[in-house]
Amino acid sequence: MKMKFLVRNVLGLLSLATVMGSCGLGSSKGELTGVPGRKPWYHPQPFGTIYVPSGTFQMGQTDQDILGSMTARPKQVSIQAFYMDDTEITNNEYRQFVFWVRDSMVAKTLGNDYLITDDNGNERIDWSKKIDYADPETQTSLQPLYYSEQDKLGTGNAWDTRKFVYDYKWLDLQGAAQLQYKLKPVARKQFIHSEKAAIYPDTLAFVRDFTYANNDPMAQTYFWHPGFDDYPVVGVSWKQAEAFCFWRTNFLNQYYLEQGDPEVAPFMLPTEAQWEYAARGGRRFSSYPWGGPYTRNSRGCFLCNFKPLRGNYIEDGGLYPVKATSYFPNDYGLYCMAGNVAEWTNSAYDESIYTMIHDEQPDYEYNAKDDDAPTLKRKVVRGGSWKDVAYFCQTSTRSYEYQDTAKCYVGFRCVMQYMGRSLKDR
DSSP states (O other): OHHHHHHHHHHHHHHHHHHHHHTTGGGGTTSOOOOTTOOOOOOOOOTTEEEEOOEEEEESOOSSOHHHHHHSOOEEEEEOOEEEESSOOBHHHHHHHHHHHHHHHHHHHHOGGGEEEOTTSOEEEOTTSOOOTTOHHHHHHTGGGBOOGGGOSSSSOOBOGGGOEEEEEEEOHHHHHTTTTOSSOOOGGGGEEEEEEEOSOOTTHHHHTSTTOOOHHHHHHTTTSGGGTTSBOOSOOHHHHHHHHHHHHHHHHHHHHHTTOOOOOOOBOOOHHHHHHHHHTTOTTOSSTTSSSSSBOTTSOBSSSSOOTTTOGGGGTOSSOOOTTOSOOOTTSOOOSSSSSEEEEEEEOOTTGGGTSOSBSOOOOOOOOTTSOGGGGEEEEESOOTTSOGGGGSTTOOEEEETTOOOTTEEOOOEEEOSSSOGGGO
């Protein structure tokens, strides 16, 4: 028995040595050297983003506002570096998402000619094949995705945009973290949630948000017309913005995987702290992103798109939303962090949360369910918009909208946390 045990162990050691040698570990000479062959890697900067360095700042009310100081009490916090979109997501950028969802639904509807089956039997879309939307046979096959005869305005086929739905799954890290000390194994599937998001912007928000106002032309043209390509997308709910971030992450990581490179951190909506830190542009105690306590420059020109004076909307150069690169950027290079359109953040809204959040990477998240009370569906929006007075454009002013609503004055931009200490480490 002892001899068999010894032989078995010797053979096992020899096998292990062979495997280690084949992996290159044998060259370590018994020393702890780490796994060899791993190439140096630095976090690539996503197109259209600005690097915001790590830092500490005074988060909260900086103006002499008694009521504001109750919901935004000053608190010193520290933020890890991140990449942030230099503008709000524009109509044309969001349209790339809409078209991707549309084309993927069309490919699945048309079937095998546009699908690839891998070795494991999983189907995926063959994006190398172009879809001829003008082909009569293709149009016949796509009738389920068009408006019915009763819903058409003209004679041609028109997409029923209500059917543009993005399906995705996400992992509830907060829920999983609550069970980290449980000895009993827990199935991972209970933390994996499936979502379906109708992704087409609600352009009727221009009509619904304002009573007795002639906003019909904006509702009819704002999203799809090329004249508004570089304007910030609006009419997108918080849930739709979350779906966009998830799609954008997968879209980028799929490219990296095809190149043989590692994946990167996910795109997300900025936390409330990240947004304020970025909006200040390194100016700690300024009321606005440009630094001064006033909304005009030395020449008397307004510095953002909002509701100036007693309602002279056009005085600042814009009656509705303007191009996303209008006005000068702040010191980080970020455009329209005040005015134009307000922006969704990742954070849930609570009036007293500043007294409880951590001082390192602070955030307060709550994933409200459809049947939750409206109070639990409040998400922080920041920056003010073209229809707001200057107070809402201040860097510290907090406001909210409900996550399942879409407004014609709320858009968003994405962030990606930097993977490393600093960009200078290169």
